[in-house]
Amino acid sequence: MASIPAPRFDPAFRIVTAGNPSPHTLDGTNTYLVGHRRVIVIDPGPNEPAHVSAVLDRVKADGAEIALVLVTHSHADHLGAAAALVRTFPVPVRRWGAGPAPLTDGETVGEGGEALRVVHTPGHADDHVVFYWHAARLLFSGDLILGSGTVVLQARDGALEDYLASLERVRRLDPAVIAPGHGPLIDDPAVRITDYLAHRRLREQQVLDALADGARTPGEIVGVIYKNLDPALHPAAENTVRAHLFKLVREGRARREGNRYHRPWQRTESDRAQRSTADGGENDGGANDGAAGDRPAGPADRNRR
Ligand SMILES: [Zn+2]
Numbered sequence: 001m002a003s004i005p006a007p008r009f010d011p012a013f014r015i016v017t018a019g020n021p022s023p024h025t026l027d028g029t030n031t032y033l034v035g036h037r038r039v040i041v042i043d044p045g046p047n048e049p050a051h052v053s054a055v056l057d058r059v060k061a062d063g064a065e066i067a068l069v070l071v072t073h074s075h076a077d078h079l080g081a082a083a084a085l086v087r088t089f090p091v092p093v094r095r096w097g098a099g100p101a102p103l104t105d106g107e108t109v110g111e112g113g114e115a116l117r118v119v120h121t122p123g124h125a126d127d128h129v130v131f132y133w134h135a136a137r138l139l140f141s142g143d144l145i146l147g148s149g150t151v152v153l154q155a156r157d158g159a160l161e162d163y164l165a166s167l168e169r170v171r172r173l174d175p176a177v178i179a180p181g182h183g184p185l186i187d188d189p190a191v192r193i194t195d196y197l198a199h200r201r202l203r204e205q206q207v208l209d210a211l212a213d214g215a216r217t218p219g220e221i222v223g224v225i226y227k228n229l230d231p232a233l234h235p236a237a238e239n240t241v242r243a244h245l246f247k248l249v250r251e252g253r254a255r256r257e258g259n260r261y262h263r264p265w266q267r268t269e270s271d272r273a274q275r276s277t278a279d280g281g282e283n284d285g286g287a288n289d290g291a292a293g294d295r296p297a298g299p300a301d302r303n304r305r
Helices: 049-061 083-087 159-174 189-212 220-227 231-250 269-278
Strands: 013-017 031-033 038-042 063-072 116-120 129-134 138-142 177-180 255-257 260-262
Touching: 013 049, 031 049, 031 177, 049 083, 063 083, 083 189, 116 159, 129 159, 138 159, 159 231, 177 189, 189 220, 189 231, 220 231, 231 255, 231 260
Parallel strands: 038 063, 138 177
Antiparallel strands: 013 031, 031 038, 116 129, 129 138, 255 260
């Protein structure tokens, strides 16, 4: 293998981790400083005075000044401190889809050895971008890829497909190191990205299996497939499950009725209502449960109510 640069020891690369640990932010948000005298700040972090001071102190201790603030996405734990930083160093804050100079896909920001390429990577957030530091082969991944665990997806149609495409895009960059928005640096990016893609396929199968076993709502599915989940993360996990369900419905592998989901071969509430009308009110005794077509001989078609 080619020798891997060690950006963590490069004086042009510093990390200031914010004091906002939580189930969502792991050890806290990582704010990265790139450059020697004129520093690019990547993800200002949460708007907490102690963190703002820590970032400014670090810049000043290095005899440097902030030249530019970049933001991977507009969630408060990444963007929050931007306004406070630019009160001290009045420089542009650049992010996707907002401000006087929104970032564009493929754009290069910074110069020389600190040039960074902007790559739009939706899935966790519509406005999510990553920054690829070519000279160091280092990817600032924001919340696209985390130092540990996996990422929460938006609960919208297309978020999962966007997220998978975003992972494929950063895989093609072939980074040597990933500097995530939360958690430790990642020294084996190719392995991690492969793991992330495999994890999404696993989740998809788990969602399909949960539906087959009778889970109907996103909340019920979370209850089945996320083991030992911190309750604080339940709504986020539900969003991720919804992103999976959108994809499965689009692919014809699941059906939706309001907030309830089924496999295509499972009968829904309205199927039963129609049938009982057509049958003159005959009750749903289950004798016709197999009539819906390509139902596999797998899990029982249990009806929860
Ligand atoms: Zn975050």
